[in-house]
Amino acid sequence: MRGSVIAVVLAGGLARRMGGGDKPLRLLAGRPLLDHVLDRVAPQVAGVILNANGDAARFASYGLPVVADPLPDFPGPLAGVLAGLDWVAEHRPDIPSLLSVPGDGPFLPADLVARLEAARATAGVPMACAASGGWTHPPIALWPVALRGALREALLAGEKKIDRWTARFGCASAEWPADPIDPFFNANAPEDLAAAERLLQAG
Structure with missing residues (x-):
């Protein structure tokens, strides 16, 4: 399974609530958030790419390969997913699936890929996303590379909402417990970084 998935870390947002700049490069416990994300995700996949806009040299x-959104004006995470799908299709045509994760999620579960894969296989649908605490997390998902053409068409038509697009094809969800720590906690604001620091210190 590890050999059939490439991960894209979505780092192309504007980080307005964090005061701008690159959220994944903000420090958590003395290390960039991106380091924590890679520690969690890299062992589960055959490779990792970064979706980020602007000068790639900062990463x-x-x-790692850095791919920009294929559409202008920051159209949202679906554009980052498409960037990842395009990269896989061009550089790793042997890989059938893409995992997308945010660049600000330091507690992602070690069984993320395995459980998403099991969820979509059980449901007989092409996609699966993560869920916890009664909420789904559409940007944390497993995508088939074969749907990249359909995704491009939808984005060009103005689609920005992930779950509305995935509903057209079928998207299962895999649920994780949110206690004692929600594995899909994300650091959107400075106070979230402080909370994550406390959680890390508490083990």
Whole structure:
């Protein structure tokens, strides 16, 4: 399973609530958020790419491919997913699936890929997204590369809402417990970073 999935870390947003800049490069426990995300995700997949706009050199130390949104004006996470799907289709045509995760989620579960894969196989649908605490997390999902053409058409037509688009094809969900820590906690604002620091210190 690890060999059949490439992950894209979605880092193309504007981070307005964090005061702008690159959220994944904000420090948590002395390390960039992106480091924590990669620690969680990289062991589960065959490779990782970053979706980020602007000068890719700021991520050069990671040695990972950096792909920009294929559409202008920051159309949202679906554009980052399409960027990842396009990269996989061009560079790893042997890989059938893409995992998308946010660049600000330091507690992602170690069984994310396995459980998403099981959920979509059980439901007989092409996609699966994560859920916790009664909420779904559409940007944390497993996508088939075969649907990239349909996604491009939808984005060009103005679609921005993930769950509305995935509902057209079928998207299962895999549920994780939100206690003691929600594995899909994301650091949107400075106070979230402080909360994540406390959670890390508490183990």
